[in-house]
Amino acid sequence: MAYDWITVTEDAGVTWITLNRPEVMNALNRGLRRELTIALRLGHRGRVIVLTGAGRAFCSGQDLTDATGLEDAGFEATLNDEYVPMIRAITEAPVPVIAAVNGVAAGAGANLALACDLVIAAESASFIQAFTRIGLIPDAGGTSFLPRRVGLQRAMGAALLAEPVPARQAADWGMIWEAVPDARFTEVVAARAAKLSSGPTLAYAALKQALRGSFDQPLEAQLALEARLQGACGASDDFREGVAAFLEKRPPRFTGA
Numbered sequence: 001m002a003y004d005w006i007t008v009t010e011d012a013g014v015t016w017i018t019l020n021r022p023e024v025m026n027a028l029n030r031g032l033r034r035e036l037t038i039a040l041r042l043g044h045r046g047r048v049i050v051l052t053g054a055g056r057a058f059c060s061g062q063d064l065t066d067a068t069g070l071e072d073a074g075f076e077a078t079l080n081d082e083y084v085p086m087i088r089a090i091t092e093a094p095v096p097v098i099a100a101v102n103g104v105a106a107g108a109g110a111n112l113a114l115a116c117d118l119v120i121a122a123e124s125a126s127f128i129q130a131f132t133r134i135g136l137i138p139d140a141g142g143t144s145f146l147p148r149r150v151g152l153q154r155a156m157g158a159a160l161l162a163e164p165v166p167a168r169q170a171a172d173w174g175m176i177w178e179a180v181p182d183a184r185f186t187e188v189v190a191a192r193a194a195k196l197s198s199g200p201t202l203a204y205a206a207l208k209q210a211l212r213g214s215f216d217q218p219l220e221a222q223l224a225l226e227a228r229l230q231g232a233c234g235a236s237d238d239f240r241e242g243v244a245a246f247l248e249k250r251p252p253r254f255t256g257a
C-alpha cells in the first residue's frame, strides 16, 4: 500500500512505521491518522511493530492547522471516529508495539507513545501533556495511560502544568520503559525490536491481553483469565520449543505457532 503521511518498511519480522511530516513535528492530520491506523492493523503480519517519527520530533499531537475534523463533526466525533481506532489498533495489536520516541512527543503525540507496549525514548526527547495550554484535556487515552503508569499526583501535575517531562524523568517515574543516550538510540531500539521479533509471538499476544485487562477486573477474574491464556500457551509449539531449547542448552527458535 502507498502512503502519503507515513513510511512503512518491513525487515526481519519488524514493521517500522515512521510518522513523516517533519516540517510540523509529525502533527496528526486526518490523513495521517487514517494511514497510521491502517498500517498498524496491517503491521500484524510482522512479529513486532516499531512506531517512530521523522526529523527531530516524535509527534506534536493534533495538527492545529487542520480543521477538517471540526468542520465536519467536532472534537467528539473526531476522537471517536479517528483517534479511538488509532489507539485501539495499538492496544489490540496481537504483536508488541514499540514507541521509539526520537524527540518531543506532545499532546496526542505523547499519548500515542504511551499507548504502545514498550516506550523507548532518546534522552533528548520529552513528553508534554500540552492540552491545557490550548484549553483541552488529555485525550487519545492519556487519562487512562498516565495515572496507571505514574500515579494520580504525577498524572495531575503533568496534565495541569503541561510542562515537558524529560525522557530520563519519564523513565524514573515509570511512564516509559527506558531513556537511552541519543547516540545509542537507534541501536537500542533495533536490538529490542530484534529480540521481540524472534520471541514467542503467541505468548506476547496473551500477555498483552492479560496485562492490559488487569486494571479492569478483580483478582478472581484475572486468575481465571491467566489460566485460560496459559492453557493456550502451554499447548503451543513455542512452549515445546522453549522447554526443548532449555534442556538442550541452546537458544530457542520460536515460530509463533
Ligand code: T3D
Pocket (backbone or CB within 6 Å): 023, 024, 025, 027, 028, 059, 060, 061, 062, 063, 064, 065, 069, 074, 075, 076, 078, 079, 104, 106, 107, 108, 109, 128, 130, 131, 133, 134, 136, 139
Ligand atoms: O479531536 C480533536 O481534533 C482534538 C484532539 C486534540 C489532541 C491534541 O493533540 S491537542 C494538542 C495539540 N498539540 C499541541 O498543542 C502541541 C503544539 N506544538 C508545540 O507545542 C511545539 O511545537 C512543540 C513543543 C511540539 C515543539 O516545539 P519547538 O519549539 O521545538 O518547535 P516549533 O517551532 O514550535 O514547531 C516547529 C514547526 O512545527 C512550526 O512550524 P513553522 O513555524 O516552522 O512553520 C510549528 O508551527 C509546527 N507545529 C508544531 N506542532 C504543531 C505544528 N503545526 C501544526 N500542529 C501542531 N500540533
